[in-house]
Amino acid sequence: MNNFQYVRAEGLDGAARFVAGHVGAKFIGGGTNLVDLMKYNVEKPSSLVDLNRLSMRDVSELPDGGLRIGALVTNSDVAYHPTVSTRYPLLSRAILAGASAQLRNKATTGGNLLQRTRCVYFYDTATPCNKREPGTGCPAKEGINRTLAILGTSVSCIATHPSDMCVALGALGAVVQVTGPGGSRSIPFEQFHRLPGDHPEIDTTLAADEIITSVDLPRTGFAGHSAYIKVRDRQSYAFALVSVAAGLEVADGVIAKAGVALGGVAHKPWRNPQLEQELLVGRPANRDTYHEFQRALLAGAQGFGENDFKLKLAPVTVVRALEQAAHEGEQA
Amino acid sequence: MTTGQQALEETVDLAVPTHMTVSGRSHTLRVEPWTSLLDLLREGLQLTGSKKGCDHGQCGACTVLVNGVRVNSCLCLAVMHDGDAITTIEGLGSEGNLSTMQQSFVDHDGYQCGYCTPGQICSAVGMLNEGHARTEADIREQLSGNVCRCGAYPNIVAAVKHVMGMGQTEGGR
Amino acid sequence: MNTHLIGTDVNRIDGPAKVSGAAKYAAEFFASDMLYAVVVSGAIAHGEVDSIDTAAAMKVPGAMEVFSHKNRPHMAWFNKSYLDEDAPTDGKPLRPLYDEKIHHSGQPVALCVAETFEAARAMSRLVEVSYKALTHQTDMTFAVQEAKKVEKSNRAGIEPPPKNRGNSAQAYADAPVKLAKGYLSPTEIHNPIELFATTVVVNEDETMTIYDKTQSVSNSQLLVCNALGLYKDDVRVESPFVGGAFGSALRPQYQLILATMAAKALKRSVRLTLTRDQMFTLSHRPETLQEIRLGADTDGTLLAMHNESLQATSRYENYFEVIANWSGLSYLCENATMEEKTVSMDISTPGDMRAPGAVQGVWAIETAMDELAIATGRDPVDLRLQNYAEKDQNHDKKYSSKELKACYAQGAAMFRWNERKPTPRTERRGTALVGRGMAGGVWESPQMPASAKATLAPDGTLTIASGTADIGTGTYTVMAILAGEALGLPLAKVIVKLGDSELPVAPLEGGSWTVSSVGTAVTEACKAVAEKVFKLASGLDDSPLKHASFKDVEFVNERISLRSDAAKFVTLAAALASGDGEPIAEKTKAGPNFLKQHGYKSYTHSAVFAEVEVDEDFGTVSVCRVVSAIAGGRIINHEAARSQILGGVVWGIGMALQEQAETDHQFGRIMNHNLAEYHVSVNADVHDIEVIFVKEEDNIVNPIGAKGLGEIGLVGVAAAIGNAIYNATGKRIRELPITLDKLI
Known part of the structure; x- marks a missing residue:
């Protein structure tokens, strides 16, 4: 870890201005990923601006019936919040499928969105990595890529986003509220994370001096029919090889509304709302529908050797999640 | 050269006044921002009950309670805990005066080498504070952030179940 | 002997110290003049350090010194000074910071010493090292043509294969039932949770008290004195508590020499703790490939056995462990050939890791025996009883005791083995296929x-x-x-x-x-x-x-x-x-009482029964039930003995399903060098485990009649799980670990 300056932020404006005015300055929330990466010498901030004294710790109802989760609410507090677990069980399940209780107690909502990839080359400064050091190359494509992406990859990067929570937020259609020196704005969840393209070093559309203030959930949260399935190498405390968050509204056996996102397969939670409209909504809630949908959703998926198995695993996981969501509440 | 390096070469003192209580004892310290809570506890305060097993939040040996909530102290910057109350294994009970959870680990052989043990115990106490574990499967899942390489898991679960009044595990003593 | 204590459940006497944080491990001793050291690890697998620039590192406030091969204090010149008690006698142990040569990725290239841990860590990130790289080989499949046959022992008790018995080639050719398969096991890392650490306290009279993470204080003392020219009387090594080791601390690791070297040079006490990623550069269970051929009669009677075993080792030490021999030891078979080969690569020297050699060797033969049971239509337990050996087949000696039959019987009864469906894929629970399998285990008890x-x-x-x-x-x-x-x-x-x-x-x-x-x-x-x-x-x-x-x-x-x-x-x-x-x-x-033990060999034995659930779509495996029946002689502390076996079973679950160091051969470097990506079993992976100690009296093995239980709990578990997975899915996986991608 390098030496750095530490600043306790007393207000949003001041915090954003500090980071805007200091090259290499960063915000810190829970720090579970940032401190980890600093110890590996992957992140080397010149200053850290601690946001924890700011008032972004509330979960509150929005006028439109949605729910606002403050950026500093810990992952545990979100998962176990009574409103979240009743109205957005998909989010609770996804959060509790990730990391460990200790990490969830420390990690914040805003910080979870900003987690960086677990690609082993990104983490190891003895090897090249375009995400860590642009232009050095990507050894993962012909190397260790068992956990890496099959969708939305680029020549320069095949990293995956490691979050579970974000997969659920993607399926739920959350909105990220941010503020910075240039003012405040709302970013639809699908537009928050980006694909690697030619700039894998940039994970999100958030500017360096912008602060996430909250994540807003829409009015309905698939309370009746949702499932989060996480396939991993051990039964807890492991990152997803493939995960699927699926939410449905079903009436008389017909799908009325759907949200489906995948984790562990791309640089961002993988979702396609247009396909959900075309291939799920209005269709019967059955395996044929789910299969047709997964074929379209996963079209163009490409393996890189070690991760070829995800081409088989992802389809069955999508179908299982949709089936489980549709049958939620029924007696087995 | 990074800007971090520039900051480093400036001779200014970057240490930050930090006040915290550790297991009931009040400390007013000047802490360099890059000091982890774990290193402050182990080296600064010589409280070595909190263990370093990975230093990256991957093993749970460093688990302490911050205001009653279990966290990985290796991923906490000490300066970020100004005003907090930290409880380490030393604060739960001493060799001659063990807490219920500590005694249960002894009675159920919930360890072997003992290195992950303080973290396991702090984690188990934190889990009880949280109140979300009801079944044996819950316990196993919610203690999965504490790796025991000796493989004492069945006995750890038995020890925790005993404290929770859940009776014996199959195969437990 | 009166037994008011022996064989009962006794809580550990060191328990209160462990649960209260009072137990002190190597990095937990203090001195008022303490300096902290951090190792800089090399980035390449083979070559030389070209240059080291320490200017930026030395500007860190609190910096004391950066040691490298360029400025290191004097170290012994003769190779024999570096041979610790467990070193292969014909090797050249790696000397940390001795010269510019790089033998494996992650080798130490510099040591940063500072007034605080944080300063030493900051320094270590600022040391600029450049290399002259040479070609390297870390891929066993490509290095195999350079394999060398193991001809002689180079460590006490580690023997080359016995002479061939009978004519296994002819017997195999004539056998009505033939099985010939290859079994691949990966590099595994010990990963005790305590990081390797040494605290050197320099006393006022300049003698040293060294707190080292070690499985032998005398071995650490021997090595550090020889390598650094210290007198034994001036160096006391202590290690009251060891936070797990599993064999990795049998040989003193490089932090001992480095910390002591720095303390001697700077005349200050020094603490050096390695990082978790550096723990992947010390020692490991070697990768192995075993080619097994079994010839049998149609009723499963073994007629020929052949195990040609290959194991990876380093270029500087021809470390090997006994692998193939376990195939020929335990089953009655007149024709057997065992062969052991090593292949040298640009990797660190492997080391003993819990039941070294036996876990790989027994995994392969016990998997092959399950395949033979399938091929001959025999029940796996019956097949083993049919080929049961009353003598150590390799040494043609009597066992001092062998209650393995009792293990089979009592284990099978508790497990309800009779409920197993012999045909794969016949039992389901929800989306999971259910399977049951068993295997035997054996380990020596010297x-x-x-x-x-x-x-x-x-x-x-x-x-x-x-x-x-x-x-x-x-x-x-x-x-x-x-x-x-x-x-x-x-x-x-x-x-x-x-x-x-x-x-x-x-x-x-x-x-x-x-x-x-x-x-x-x-x-x-x-x-x-x-x-x-x-x-x-x-x-x-x-x-x-x-x-x-x-x-x-x-x-x-x-x-x-x-x-x-x-x-x-x-x-x-x-x-x-x-x-x-x-x-x-x-x-x-x-x-040992040679007079009494002459003519006998002593082993612990086990029968392991496992039940698994395999999700048919996802290939995820849950080991829902294990029964491990152990014949381990006299049990001294039943409570701790049971814990040893439980721990062994947990290791077996990891070995079967999770553990694997992944090397990028382009860089010759293990890449998953942390506990997030190198998976060991967590609490949620472990379900019901039952332990049985069968009665076994043995007055030959030693006067106590106890056989030791540290390794036997692990041996056989991976095979039992793999055999259960076959029973569940009909898929035979001969490459560990059995990750889900191999099952979908």
Whole structure:
């Protein structure tokens, strides 16, 4: 870890201005990923601006019936919040499928969105990595890529986003509220994370001096029919090889509304709302529908050797999640 | 050269006044921002009950309670805990005066080498504070952030179940 | 022998220290002049350090020194100075910071020393190292043509394969049933949770007290003195608690030499703790490929066995472990050929890791036996009974005891083996296929020379001292039990001191021989003390023991009483009160009784039964139930013994399903060098485990009759799980670990 300056932020404006005015300055929330990466010498901030004294710790109802989760609410507090677990069980399940209780107690909502990839080359400064050091190359494509992406990859990067929570937020259609020196704005969840393209070093559309203030959930949260399935190498405390968050509204056996996102397969939670409209909504809630949908959703998926198995695993996981969501509440 | 390096070469003192209580004892310290809570506890305060097993939040040996909530102290910057109350294994009970959870680990052989043990115990106490574990499967899942390489898991679960009044595990003593 | 303690459930005497944080491990000792050191690890697998720029590092406030091969203090020149007790005798152990040569990725290239840990860490990130890289090879599949046959032993007890017996090639050719398969096991990393660390405290008289993470204080002392030219009398090594080791601390690791070198040069106390990623550069279980051929009659009777084993090793030490031999040992077969080969690559030297060699060798043969059971339509237990050996087949010697049949029977009964469906894919639970499998396990139970001291104070407190270690195995408690038993003392009156080079010398703590070796020495030391106490007791005026001889009395409940009439006794207190007020101390050295053991071989055995659920879509495996039946001789502390086996089973689950160091061969570097990406089992992976100790009496193995349990719990588990997965899915996976991608 390098030496750095530490600043306790007393207000949003001041915090954003500090980071805007200091090259290499960063915000810190829970720090579970940032401190980890600093110890590996992957992140080397010149200053850290601690946001924890700011008032972004509330979960509150929005006028439109949605729910606002403050950026500093810990992952545990979100998962176990009574409103979240009743109205957005998909989010609770996804959060509790990730990391460990200790990490969830420390990690914040805003910080979870900003987690960086677990690609082993990104983490190891003895090897090249375009995400860590642009232009050095990507050894993962012909190397260790068992956990890496099959969708939305680029020549320069095949990293995956490691979050579970974000997969659920993607399926739920959350909105990220941010503020910075240039003012405040709302970013639809699908537009928050980006694909690697030619700039894998940039994970999100958030500017360096912008602060996430909250994540807003829409009015309905698939309370009746949702499932989060996480396939991993051990039964807890492991990152997803493939995960699927699926939410449905079903009436008389017909799908009325759907949200489906995948984790562990791309640089961002993988979702396609247009396909959900075309291939799920209005269709019967059955395996044929789910299969047709997964074929379209996963079209163009490409393996890189070690991760070829995800081409088989992802389809069955999508179908299982949709089936489980549709049958939620029924007696087995 | 990074800007971090520039900051480093400036001779200014970057240490930050930090006040915290550790297991009931009040400390007013000047802490360099890059000091982890774990290193402050182990080296600064010589409280070595909190263990370093990975230093990256991957093993749970460093688990302490911050205001009653279990966290990985290796991923906490000490300066970020100004005003907090930290409880380490030393604060739960001493060799001659063990807490219920500590005694249960002894009675159920919930360890072997003992290195992950303080973290396991702090984690188990934190889990009880949280109140979300009801079944044996819950316990196993919610203690999965504490790796025991000796493989004492069945006995750890038995020890925790005993404290929770859940009776014996199959195969437990 | 009276057994008021032996075989019962005894809580560990060091338990309160462990659960309260009072137990001190190597990195937890302090000195007022402490410096901190951090190692800079090399980035390439083979080549040379070209240049090292330490200017930026030395500007960190608190920086003291950066050591590298360019400015290191004097180190020994002769190779023999670096040969620790467990080193292959024909190798050239790596010398940290000795010269510019790089032998494996992650090799230490510099040592940063500073006033604080944080400063040393910051320095380590600022040391600029450039390399001249040479071509490297870390891929066993490409290096295989350079394989060398193992011809001779280069470590005590590690033997090359025995001579061929019979004609296995002809017998195989003639056999009605043939099986020929390759079995691949990966590099595994010990990963004890305690990081390797050394704290060197420089005393005022310039002697050193070194707290080292080690399985042998005497081995650490030997190496550091030889390598750095120190006198044994000036260096005391202590290691009272060891946070797991599993073999990785049998050989002193490089942090010992580096920390001591820095302390000597700077005349300050030094603490050096390695990082978790550096733990992947020390020692590992070697990657193996075993080609097995079994020939059998149609009823499963073995006619021919062949195991050609290949294992990876480093270029600087031809380390090897015994792998192929386990195939030929345990089953009756007149025609057997075993071959062991090593292949040298640009990797660090492998090392003993819990049941070294046996876990791979037994996994392969026990998987092959399951395949033979399928091929011949036999029940897997019946097949093993049919080929049951009453003699060690490799050495043609009798077993000192072998209650493996009882393990099969009692294990099968508890597991309800009869409920198993022989045809794969016939049982389901929800989306999961259910399968059951079994395997046998075996590990040796040797006795080594060891010494111990027993000191009985006038107040009746007994202190036991031995240089051995307790790495979590329960040594403190076992020695207290044996001592308490010998002198009729409650555990509260027994103090055990271990892990100190000033205590009587013990063998390396490994190989499951500590109870058998050190336990015998402790028992004999206590017996010598007892004889003296008896003399005092029988010399008392009006002593009821006046006409008794030592063999007529027993020591129970702090009394010396007549065996024939317990009402005739002298209390220990009374006996001691008649002494001269000085402690009674006896030091003994005990070793194997060759006369008694001649003609015998001793092993622990196990039968492991496993039930798995395999999700048919996802290929995820849950080991829902394991029964492990152990024949391990006499059980001293039932509680800790059971824990050893539970731990072994947990390791077996990891070995079967999770553990694997992943090397990028382009860089010749293990890439998943952390506990997030190198998976060991977590609590949620472990479900029901039952342990059975079958009754096994053995008065040949050693005077105690105990066989040691550190390794046997692991051996056989991976095969049982793999065989259960086959029973569930119909898929035979011959490459560990059995990750989900291999099952979908």
